[in-house]
Amino acid sequence: MAERNLGTKQRLESRSLGVAMWGNLFMALAGLVAGVLSNSNAILMDGLFSLIGFGSALLARRITGRINAGPDKARPLGYAADEAIFSTFRALSLLGLLLFAVTNAIRNIYNYIAGMTPEPLNFAPMIFYFTIIALTCAVLWAFHYFTWRRTGKASAILRLEAKAALFDGVITVAAGAGLAAIYYFRDGPLAPIAPVGDSVIVLMLCLLAIGSYVREFRGGLGELAGASANPAYVATARRALRPSISEDGGILRDMSVTKLGRTFLVMVYYDPGRPVSAADIDTLNLRMIRDARQALEGADVYLVITQYPRRWPEELNPYGSD
Known part of the structure; x- marks a missing residue:
């Protein structure tokens, strides 16, 4: 039953990432074409976000297929770290794109202040672009979010993809609203910034988003x-x-919990207080694993038989004192 449930979750996750891959490819191509036709840096940035999303979804499908493979000769601790590595560098790639967009926007604003007039925006293609992309982002977010819920809210990859789709949709709506304001008020109160209004919007949106991706990266x-x-x-x-x-009757000396992707590693430092056999320890360890997984899906328990906590006493410390 557990293996069947795991297979179902993997299929749902793979399907969601397949939808993400093709959805992002469509948005990337639309953004690059619309950006060139409209001379809009905001739309080009939106297209580049989607291009990164396509590449990450393609990679994520490979990763999710082996995350639950378990330890083997090549990976003695299993493949759980792949998800954390993916999430970290996905956030890092998005941060790099944000910094590039910020730098480019600042350069355009500086050039305008210095007397260089940028090419005028072509607003005609924007209406169709923003409408289609906003709807696509909403569909992708809903698909990822509900798949994440159906799979037990355990997949950091699906959570990040849902967050990226939501953010992409917010950027699209905000950029569309900002460019619409520039269009309607370009001869009025927004006249001073209208020529670089596109860059101003990019700069504001990027500065708002950086904090979120810094937290993901950290x-x-x-x-x-x-x-x-x-x-x-x-x-x-x-x-x-x-x-x-409590039933075994020993003393819990210490416990640590670390998270790696969708898995939790629980280290239990335990003093049985009596002579025990290897079979007794295995029985206790397996029960701990079952109990831990009832509370934390994907948890694993390493039972360490010791009379000390995680750090050796200073008089025994093989690493020396601080």
Whole structure:
């Protein structure tokens, strides 16, 4: 039953990423063509976002096919890290695009202040572009979001794709509203900035978005560095393992929880307080894994039999004192 559920989740995730791949390719081509026809940097930036989305969805489909493969000779700890690596560098690529767009917008504004007049915008293609792309982003967001919910809210890849589709849609709507305002008020209150209104919109949208992708990047780096998971996850794991520890009668010396992609690694430092066999430890470890997975999907438990917590006492510390 568990294997069948896992296969269903993988199929749903793969289907969602396939929709993301072709949807982003369509938006990328539309953005590049509309950007050239309209002389709009905002639309070109939108198209480049979608092009990155196409490449990331293509890569993500490969990654999700093996995330749950488990440990093997090549990867003794399994393939869970691939999801964290993907999410981190996806956020980094988007940050790079944002910084490029900000630099280009600032350069255009500076050139305008210095006396260089940019090419005028062609507003005719924009109406069709913004309408079609906004609807496409809404469909992609809904598809990813509801697939993420159906698969147990465990996939960081689907969560990031849904977030990217939502942000792309927000950018599209905001850019369309800003360019519409410039069109209607280019001879009125917005006349001073109308020639570079496109660059002003790009600059504002990028500055608003940078914080979100910085948080995604830092979160991915934290997972790759093995940082402790959110305290709420630690508390959940502790509650889940309390019954098995209580029944066994030993002492919990320490516990750590780290998150890597959609998996949680729970390290339990446990003192049985009595002689135990390897079979006893295996039985206890397997029960802990089952209990942990009831509370944290994808959790794994490493049971360490020891009389010490995660850090050796200073008099025994093989790494030396600080």
